[in-house]
Every structure is written in structure tokens, then in C-alpha cells.
Amino acid sequence: MNMSADVGDLVQIDLARVRATRGALAASDSVQALADTFSALGDPTRVRILDALSHGELCVCDLAAVLRLSQSAVSHQLRLLRGLRLVRPRRDGRVVFYSLDDQHIMAIFRQTLQHVEEGRKPGAGVREPRTAKRAKADR
């Protein structure tokens, strides 16, 4: 284990800037919360679930049909999304309807899509066609 750049190692580190930046960092609570949430959004299946629900509530059963996934897979994912309050259940008899729990999410989708589109613009040629994530993507 060699943390390489513990401030103090005599590398060419701009100590002033390092300390200043450190002082301005977000609380680790916030960092963790952000990562948890994005992590939940960082899966095609869950994006599709949220996208589907954005058009209105659906029961687990219909949701599975819409996305052509097994009921079990959908249920597992819903539990995760529920835990992060991204979706909300409403029981009606033996059926459970799910809906988006927070309109922020769709706004975030929109903005993120904007970021993505931004990249496909004429100007700057794409340096690296995103090989890294593609792996997971094409699974």
C-alpha cells in the first residue's frame, strides 16, 4: 500500500492548492448519498423502469410485461429503487402499483441527456468512444 501522494512526499505538489481544495470538499455524507443515488440510476434496467413509470403508475406485473423482464427481476429492482425513495408503492388489493416518488428524477434525466447530446455535437471529435463503460453496457 503506497498512497503515493500523502502530502509530505516530496513530489511537485502544490500544497497550498491541495489544502485549499481539501477545505472546500463536500461532506462525505453528501458524497455517499450522491453516489448511492447515481449508482441506482446507473443501470439500464432501472432507467427503463423509471422511464416507464414516468408515463404513469404501473403494477409490478404490467411493468414486467412492458419491459419483458421476469417478475422477480422487476421486484428486486423496485425494492432497491424504493429504498432510495425513487419509486413509491401503493397497494390496491393484491396488486401493488408503483409510481415515481420524486419529480426531480425526470429533471435529472433530462439534464443528463443534454450532457450526452452535447457530446455528439459537430465540434470536438470524440477522443475515446467510451470503451470502458461499453463493456458493462453491452452485457
Add this chain to the structure above:
Amino acid sequence: MNMSADVGDLVQIDLARVRATRGALAASDSVQALADTFSALGDPTRVRILDALSHGELCVCDLAAVLRLSQSAVSHQLRLLRGLRLVRPRRDGRVVFYSLDDQHIMAIFRQTLQHVEEGRKPGAGVREPRTAKRAKADR
């Protein structure tokens, strides 16, 4: 392999709603792009990198010092973020400075934090303290 709810299985599926919703789903390109991007944001280390860079550009070396990570780890993560055009490199001699490549990201961070805060509000008691993601979180 039992896709359970292929439309046609005679379960209690609302065929009309299923088909309607299907027609309104986002293109799989967009879904994939969203998932790829969120996936990149869904890791504490990368969130911290972006947060640090949001205060101004930093060379790899300083960034590693700020976050107390190895140079190698930072470099690997930067490659990933670069691939998704979340950060951009600028070479100056043998040093490479990285900066945020898109202001959208900080806006997305802000909105996502809003979502998170929303949950900590007085009203609705937290049903499930986010056990699922905690695992990864506490790694």
C-alpha cells in the same frame, strides 16, 4: 429462463396499458447513455474527483493528494470520466491538468442532492434505510 410476463401469458395484465406504455418508452440509445453516465457518477471516488475539480482544475498529482488516493487509482478513474466527457485534460509540460468538461454535471449534482434532502424531511418516515446500497457504500 422464464420471462414470466410475455404479453400473451394469461395473467392479469392490462394489455392496453402495457402496449401504450411500451410505445412511449425512451430509445434504447438514450437509456444506455443515461445508464453509462449515471454509472460513472455512481461511485464515491468519482464523485469526489468531480467535486474537487468543480473548484478549479488540478493536475493528476495534486488531485491524488487532495483525495489521498494513489496516482494510479486517480489516473484510472480519470480515464473513465474522460471517456464520458465528464472531465477534460490539458497538458502543460509533463503535467496534465484536468477540469470539468461540462457544467451540466454540477447542476445534476445539485438537483440530486435536493432529491436526497427531500427524503430527510420531517413528514414521511423512512420506510427502508437504504440497506441495499449501503453494502457498496460501506465498502
Add this chain to the structure above:
DNA sequence: TGTTCATATGAGCAGTTTCTCATAAATTAT
């Protein structure tokens, strides 16, 4: 009460991820 339908959950496998170590590549200075 017992059966049926809808949803939830536990276990386990196959594929990914992220880190570390070792080493290559790039750039400046001697």
C-alpha cells in the same frame, strides 16, 4: 379454511468493478 393470484425475498452463479503493483510512455533537464 384452503386455494389462487400478485408480489417479495433468499441463495447462488456469471460477469463486472475498483483497487494495487509493476511497468510503459511522455516530457523536461542534465
Add this chain to the structure above:
DNA sequence: ATAATTTATGAGAAACTGCTCATATGAACA
């Protein structure tokens, strides 16, 4: 050129993810 410094990358280990299968739980109805 050679050495020194900074960044990039490949390989491999340990941990994590998302799916399926099997089964439990919950609600409605005979």
C-alpha cells in the same frame, strides 16, 4: 543520450451486481 518526473496502462485479486430459480408472504375468494 540519460536520468528524472509525471501520467497512463495492463494484469490480477477481492468485492460487488443483476439475474434466475425456488420459495415465502399477503390478499381475495370459493
